[in-house]
Amino acid sequence: MITTLDTAALDQVVSLKKTERMPVLFLGHGSPMNAIGDNEYRRSWQALGARFGTEIPNPQLILCISAHWLTTGWWLTAMTQPKTIHDFGGFPQELFDQQYPALGDPAAARAMSLMVRQRLSAPLGLDVSEWGLDHGAWSVLKPMFPEADIPVIQLSMDYSHAPEDHYALAKQLKALRDRGVLIVGSGNIVHNLGQMQRGAQGNQAYDWALEFDQTMGGYLQQGNLEALQNFQKLGSLAKMAHPTHEHFLPLLYAAGAVESREPMRFFNTNFQGGSISMRSMIWG
Template sequence: MPDTASTAPNAWNDLPATERMPVLFVGHGSPMNAIEDNRWRQSWQSLGCDLLARPQPPRLILCISAHWLTPGWQLTAMDRPRTIHDFGGFPQALFDQQYPAPGSPEAARLIGQMVRQPGSGQPLVLDETDWGLDHGTWSILKPMFPAADIPVIQLSMDYSRPASKHFALGQQLAPLRERGVLIVGSGNTVHNLRTMRRDAADNQAYDWAIEFDRITAEHIAQQRLPSLCDFQQLGAVAQMAHPSWEHYLPLLYAAGAVHPDDQPRFFNEGFQGASISMRSVIWS
């Protein structure tokens, strides 16, 4: 079964075309970045202002977060997705945060039919009741778009599938950019909570973290995006950078949605706790 949507309905194409939206991969790091006045959050605020100042700002945000893993792939399809506080041990001020952005069941239905699950060719499953917006999504979107007036849909990830399938699904998302959809992958290029050092400065990191982040950045800068799927071939460096790889996978969706003439720009280069890379990239 092909990994494309060539046989799927083309209802999305009936919507008016727009200037191609950028595609983002955002290193979200600690949930506290949502409320602390640090350089990561300030960068998200500035980026949001830039996106809203475009002649045609985003009409919909599709976010792939490291924190929603499901068998197969699902889309949120409720009118009002709830704000999920999927963490523990943080101040009450973080649990008090809400991001009341609307959903878009209609857009979810259209995307669910247009995009096919790699391998099976089945439509995406619509989640109308259970999930919402987890902190991988709202912690970065709230600083970017504080008015919470742009509809947001989340796409889950099937962790059991090989990296190439995640990239292939991202390729199917690319046409959405021509219809006003801002695609956002939210994870981290390096993510190892077991080795965090909370006293480390932003420019301090383990050698293996620096090496994995460097190789990833080179693939992006030199436009070798399919090579991002081969990260596990880095052996021990990859195992240290990602004891589990759910925070790396959102990068593959964003990279898959990149157009051949898009150019990458890095921002938020640096580390949290010596073992979480905050490297982020916008393709436009």
């Protein structure tokens, strides 16, 4: 897997000028209802968004890696107007009525597809019609950037590949941060829907959920980011935390795009339903 990239293609993209290095975010998105509920998670995303344009430069582009776009091969959304996808069921109509009309950036997507390489040096695929912005993306971006005035590209994940392949691909994204690109991983460090307890409070979680969350949090706090890709070596603990691990993979994309000792801050370090870790972090 290639871990460096040729940034020459970026020089041809008008929207991506060299800037101060952008931070990287990993956001535990949890229930889709967090997008519209008045709770601590949505308020934290709103507060974080308010820091852009004041403490932090506004992004020129957002690259989001969501747990909810799994593909064969890796793909980038490359349409001018990505649709808002409501990829869930059983929720109030208000949630289905939500729209996030951010533009895409086809030129930037084409440049990224040439720079970032899959295994065997294949370029990333370009999706011009099928996908858009799923709820892993818009549910966190809408509270952060409610004006939807920053273009958004989603990067899919090939679930057939081992975690180390995702982490290696993510390392190629680092240079984008110097071109005004805000990289956002959206998933959950613990995600077991089958074990959810609807009435559980934020400070309540299963022992196995706490252990896995604290183990990963320890790696993150120590800057031992390489260890994250080996989470499956925790065996039954990892399997309880992630019966399927698509919600963990976005963390590898965020971690791969930062330096091992880069300053990092946790927030939302509690749980939804006892089995969904909302732990989130910002680097840089």
